[in-house]
Amino acid sequence: DIGNALASEASPGVSREALDRLDERVARAHERIERGRRDDEFGYAALNLPETTDPDEITETVAPVNDAAYVLVVGIGGSALGAATIAEALGDSRILTLDNVDPDHVSEVLSLLPLSETAVTVVSRSGTTAETLANFLVVREAFTEAGVDWTERVVTVTGDSGPLRELADRHDLPALAVPDGVPGRFSALSSVGLAPAAIRGHDIGAILDGGKRAADCSPSLFETPAYAYGAVAYALDMRGAAINAMMPYAESLESFAEWFAQLWSESLGKDGLGQLPTRALGATDQHSQLQRYRAGPRNTLVTLVRPRERPDLRVPETDHDDLAYLSDTGLGELLDAEFDATEASLAEAGRPSVRIELDRVDEAGIGELLYTMEAACVLAGELYGIETFTQPAVEWGKRAARGLIGEGNDESESVAEKTRLVV
Ligand code: PA5
Numbered sequence: 001d002i003g004n005a006l007a008s009e010a011s012p013g014v015s016r017e018a019l020d021r022l023d024e025r026v027a028r029a030h031e032r033i034e035r036g037r038r039d040d041e042f043g044y045a046a047l048n049l050p051e052t053t054d055p056d057e058i059t060e061t062v063a064p065v066n067d068a069a070y071v072l073v074v075g076i077g078g079s080a081l082g083a084a085t086i087a088e089a090l091g092d093s094r095i096l097t098l099d100n101v102d103p104d105h106v107s108e109v110l111s112l113l114p115l116s117e118t119a120v121t122v123v124s125r126s127g128t129t130a131e132t133l134a135n136f137l138v139v140r141e142a143f144t145e146a147g148v149d150w151t152e153r154v155v156t157v158t159g160d161s162g163p164l165r166e167l168a169d170r171h172d173l174p175a176l177a178v179p180d181g182v183p184g185r186f187s188a189l190s191s192v193g194l195a196p197a198a199i200r201g202h203d204i205g206a207i208l209d210g211g212k213r214a215a216d217c218s219p220s221l222f223e224t225p226a227y228a229y230g231a232v233a234y235a236l237d238m239r240g241a242a243i244n245a246m247m248p249y250a251e252s253l254e255s256f257a258e259w260f261a262q263l264w265s266e267s268l269g270k271d272g273l274g275q276l277p278t279r280a281l282g283a284t285d286q287h288s289q290l291q292r293y294r295a296g297p298r299n300t301l302v303t304l305v306r307p308r309e310r311p312d313l314r315v316p317e318t319d320h321d322d323l324a325y326l327s328d329t330g331l332g333e334l335l336d337a338e339f340d341a342t343e344a345s346l347a348e349a350g351r352p353s354v355r356i357e358l359d360r361v362d363e364a365g366i367g368e369l370l371y372t373m374e375a376a377c378v379l380a381g382e383l384y385g386i387e388t389f390t391q392p393a394v395e396w397g398k399r400a401a402r403g404l405i406g407e408g409n410d411e412s413e414s415v416a417e418k419t420r421l422v423v
Contacts, residue, residue, distance in 0.1 A: 001068070001355040002232045003345060005301070010350035012298070014235040022383075023221050026231050030219035033375075042390030043116045045181030047375060049189040050211030050367070052179065055204045058191050061174050062199045066315050068119035070194040072109070073097045074139060075123030076131045077266070077394070078184020079157075080368070081259040082193030083121070086207065087200075088255040089366035095196045101131045106138055115146045121195050125178045127162025127185070130402050155199070157191050184390045185263045189371045194419070203363050209365025217375060226372045229354060230379035232283035233301060236352055237275045241301040244275040245293060248305040249339045250280035252361045256305070257281070260322045260373055266394060267377050270386040282306075283338035290342060302346055302353040305369075306339050307361045 007013035014022075036044025045052075073083045076099040087095035095199075096113070098106060120139055124132045143150035156168040157176045168175040176191035187193060189211045194204045217224045221231040233244055244264060246257040261277040266275035280289050282304070293302050312330035326334075346353045356372075358365040381388030396411055403412025 001357075002228050004347050005232045005236060005352040005354055010348065011352060012115075012239060012350065013352050014232060014239065018235060019221065019231070022235055025383060026221045026227050026379065027219040029379055029401075030217065030227070032382055033217075033378055035145055039052065040145070040181055042181045043186065045179070045185055046186035047215065047371075047378065048209045049179070049182065049187075050215050050371060052380065053190050053208055055194070055198070055208060056161055058176060058194055058198045058204060061191075062119075062121075062195055064117035064174055065153060065155060065236065066199050066201065068153070068199055069094060069117040070113055070119070071095045071199050072113065072118055072120045072139065073123065074120060074132055074136050075099060075157075075192075076129060077262060078187055079123040079125060079129070079132065079192055081185075081255070081262050082188025082198045085188065085255040085370070086193055086197050086202075086366055089252050089361050090197065090202055090363065091252060092197070092200055092202065095200060098135045100133065101134055106135060110139065110142045115143050115148050115153075117280060118153065119199050120150075121157055121199070122154060122164065123157040123178075123195075124162075124164050124183050125159050125182075125192070127158045127164035127166075128402075129398060130405065131389070133163065138395070155195060158194055164398050170233040174316070183391075185266055185391075186374050188259070188374075189367065193370075194363045206363035207367035208363035210369075211363065211371040212367075214368045214371040214375065225356075225374075226375035227379050229303075229356070229372070230376035231383065233275060233303075233376070233382045236301045239271075240299055241352060242275055243278060245278045245280050245289065245298040245300055245302045247280040247282050247285060247302055247306070247342075249335055250305075250307055250310065250361055251288050252282050253305060254279075256366075256369065259370070263373060263377050266391050267388045268380055268384060268386065269393075270390075271384075273384050273386060283335060286338060286342055289344070294345055294351055297393075298351070300351065302342075302351065303356065304339060304343055304353055305356045305358075306336070307359065307365065308357050309360050 005013050007015040037047050073080055080097050080099040084097045093170050122136045127281045140150045155174045156164055158164040159178050176195055177190055179190050182190055198204050198353040221227040246260045248257055257279040264277040293300050310332050312332035315326050315329050317327040343353055358369050399409055400411035400415050
């Protein structure tokens with residue numbers, strides 16, 4: 001629902017006429033996207049994943065570890081966030097992620113996990129990412145110290161070459177390939193995002209079916225939710241909404257907001273363009289960030305997301321008169337009221353928002369949502385005219401870190417030469 005993003009007396013928003021004009025550009029962008037999909041071009045190929053990912057192949061490859069009670073995902077960025085988002089959406093708290101290389105955190109996770117009952121998916125498209133490889137070496141040693149044969153517990157997900165592929169070959173580990181033409185942040189609906197859920201016995205075919213529901217895009221923003229979102233976010237950015245606050249009203253979608261923030265910033269933050277995605281959670285952030293969304297600078301689009309259906313939890317009746325209005329309502333009902341109140345509050349103050357609703361937060365729902373936002377991002381990238389599927393700034397930082405640690409390279413030299421003014 002993009003109604004709250006339209007210009008009105010209260011809101012500068014986007015006028016309906018401007019959206020009609022933009023729709024002509026959407027139609028041209030759609031042709032470009034469809035050509036990329038047909039030719040399996042780098043990046044565009046990701047939009048074919050619901051069709052091209054073989055759930056049986058993933059399930060069969062992870063079979064040697066599917067007795068695991070816990071799964072530890074070792075990866076970072078696009079190689080971790082899709083799996084984390086899916087795990088959280090499915091309510092599976094036994095899939096944990098090691099992305100950061102914070103020593104305290106890594107030690108704590110490893111000390112809590114029963115390693116003999118834990119499977120590890122180590123995921124790196126390039127096979128060269130320092131955080132992932134370092135964490136993996138630490139994890140491997142922890143297994144050995146615990147007397148568990150790590151080669152029996154690890155599945156790799158990587159490209160055709162690189163250090164991780166060599167390691168998988170050397171130890172004959174179960175190995176899944178990162179599909180060709182799929183950048184990390186667009187890989188949630190491939191082996192990258194699905195392997196941990198498959199180990200835990202979730203129906204990954206249903207996740208892909210959800211993706212399929214969103215994959216049939218028609219060339220108009222008025223007919224395709226993904227394009228409506230991508231086009232409106234772009235149009236609002238062009239009118240000053242440089243911030244996009246992603247605010248799901250479901251704890252099970254909190255990681256989705258993090259996944260979205262990575263997708264949106266790494267794909268669209270280029271050539272001096274791109275919205276800054278921020279993460280919020282309803283109703284919690286109504287008690288903090290909403291103040292700024294409604295009354296701070298006019299530079300924010302708020303994206304409100306919720307499931308239409310969720311299991312509710314009844315608030316017990318009470319004999320306190322002041323609390324009577326809560327009696328016999330549900331927490332979910334209250335959360336929905338909070339959602340509606342936030343949306344109305346923004347509209348009343350002339351601040352744009354978009355409402356995204358999914359049927360339920362389940363396998364199909366999360367598959368459909370992930371796909372929709374990926375397609376929205378690709379469309380927005382076309383409208384900005386930027387290279388959506390590259391991440392040169394991220395790669396610079398990755399090389400510099402490796403250089404500082406010992407690899408030695410131009411980027412790390414420029415870190416050493418940085419002017420400092422320490423106070
Ligand atoms: O989206 C991306 O391309 C990045 O966020 C990568 O996923 C991240 O840097 C990890 O890279 P790799 O999978 O090569 O280890």
